[in-house]
Amino acid sequence: MLIQERVKLIIKANNETPSSFADKIGLKRSNLSHVLSGRNKPSLDFLSKIIDNYPKVNASWLITGTTRDGDFQEEQTKSISQVGADASERIIERIVIFYSDGSFKEYKEGLAID
Numbered sequence: 001m002l003i004q005e006r007v008k009l010i011i012k013a014n015n016e017t018p019s020s021f022a023d024k025i026g027l028k029r030s031n032l033s034h035v036l037s038g039r040n041k042p043s044l045d046f047l048s049k050i051i052d053n054y055p056k057v058n059a060s061w062l063i064t065g066t067t068r069d070g071d072f073q074e075e076q077t078k079s080i081s082q083v084g085a086d087a088s089e090r091i092i093e094r095i096v097i098f099y100s101d102g103s104f105k106e107y108k109e110g111l112a113i114d
Contacts, residue, residue, distance in 0.1 A: 007036060025049040
């Protein structure tokens with residue numbers, strides 16, 4: 001199912017007309033028409049407006065067509081010196097980045113070495 005078909009399904013399931021749907025989410029009617037016809041792909045702002053105004057709509061389903069359940073937690077960024085703080089962990093001594101032109105950059109404990 002294409003994304004425009006999922007948007008049409010949301011409109012139908014909520015007994016809306018395309019015009020009332022566009023008005024409710026704060027979108028120009030012509031923009032909605034272009035998405036529904038497949039002429040334009042919906043923008044992130046367009047999708048956000050749907051999710052904000054229809055909280056029962058699963059964002060993953062709206063975007064991909066499949067639902068996902070999961071807990072996302074932002075991982076804390078660790079500095080090189082923090083990685084391996086536990087005695088049982090290995091400590092990173094250096095990081096080397098290789099570029100496609102054959103050059104590289106080496107980092108040691110916060111110091112860049114060319």
